[in-house]
Amino acid sequence: MTGTAPAMKFQSTASYVATEDLQMAVNAAVTLQKPLLVKGEPGTGKTMLAEQIADSLGLKLVAWHIKSTTRAQQGLYEYDAVSRLRDSQLGDDRVHDIGNYILKGKLWQAFESEEQVVLLIDEIDKADIEFPNDLLLELDKMEFHVYETQTQIKAKHRPIVIITSNNEKELPDAFLRRCFFHYIQFPDRNTLQDIVQVHYPDIKSELLSHALDVFFDVRKVQGLKKKPSTSELIDWLKLLMSDDLPESVFQDKDASKAIPPLYGALLKNEQDVHLLEKLAFMHRAKRS
Template sequence: MTEQALFKGSERYIASPQLALAVNAAMHLQKPLLIKGEPGTGKTLLAEELAAALAAPLLRWQIKSTTKAQQGLYEYDAVSRLRDSQLGSDKVADIANYIKPGVLWRAFTADQRPVLLIDEIDKADIEFPNDLLHELDRMAFQVYETGELVEARQRPLVVITSNNEKELPDAFLRRCFFHYIEFPDAEQLKAIVDVHLPDIDQQLLDQALSAFFSVREFPDLKKKPSTSELIDWLRLLLAERVQAGQLALDEQALAELPLLGALIKTEQDQALLAQPLKRAMRSY
């Protein structure tokens, strides 16, 4: 597989050896790469950086709870055709005028092999992944209104992300190469921060990371802060000229961390962090 090892990360994206291996394995097998992990661990950015590294176009399909698989193939605008027929338009004679290609159609017919990102597939209905199986396997589909067969000129590199909000069907999983992005450890986070904030004071960074992990490890926290939220927090600390000593807090005082709203996004979690502090104040 050596000749297939095309992706090692980039200047903007620190990929672990395991993640780079997964990307290249999926490309070698010509299977969709299914990426899971906590929100903010770089799943979407991976597809963007893969496209940049390969100098390939990126086509993104952002999945919502209302998204249907058919929309990725094409949509037939029957309403516009009816309106045009009432107005006596010549367009009505050709039904192809009312067929709107979806992102899969554009990926299949692209002049250059694209990276196709199907982002947050777990947000859709449980049947959505199964509805895509046939098209992703055959790399072709039929336009029933016109009889046209749309076939892939070249197999796109498919990256599928999931936040684990719901389980995906076994039949779908069998057709993918899977990788779970583990949350970075302190050294990996330092490397990631160095990409975004290369001039940050190391003492401030060390104290910030210590406080950040203390927050993430706090019991019963509903939403743990992510890598992207850490970067935002560090940018704010620098903008406000916060000193390292202001972050040297123990668990009893995590609620007093400056600019905590960059890390903690719910009132329940902020109240939870304040509980040890309240207990300490009562005992005093």
């Protein structure tokens, strides 16, 4: 197995704005040959990061999206005993080679690649608490054993491993020790402007400015169950642009009008809508 990292460094791409500290974290993980564990609010671009790293470095992406039912073994391989039994009953000659019933997982696909790839393990905290520990050896040594065929699978090229987490569960200390960690801070106003410009280069500056005022005001509201994220801002702006709303919608700073236009793109549950409506009602009551 070769462990050399790409000569070029990860940078922002035409469709992704990476802050300087995020670029440093990615390149540090590549240099150390450690998995990069990325945390942050949902909607801050953690999954997209892996896609953009692959794009920036000119590498293939192998993505493993984790669910609550996902087992670590599935990332290595699965033995399809049911199909082998069926074929044996039908007299199929395939049954004589057990290798025909070994289904390669995402790690195996990344390990056998003739070129270095980016391996994304997305939302690792969705799985069982033992899931990260079950991958310790494989991610550390970049190899695993296939018991059915008695073969050892070793990575031809050490993949760049990106692991995302939404902090739904605490990850084991032994797993954390093997990772390089980075928390994606929520973007400041200037960074958000840059991100929006990437998606909508022709957006009117006045619309963007007013929309960001409203967006950050909503995020500041105490007690929100889910603060609107970057991805929701992008969706909201798309609606605002398509509806061509007048600027007067944003110029009214009256707190009694606490619900932003087309709020369904920003607020994702009825509790938060009711909270803003309650704040608007309380403000009107104070003024009356």
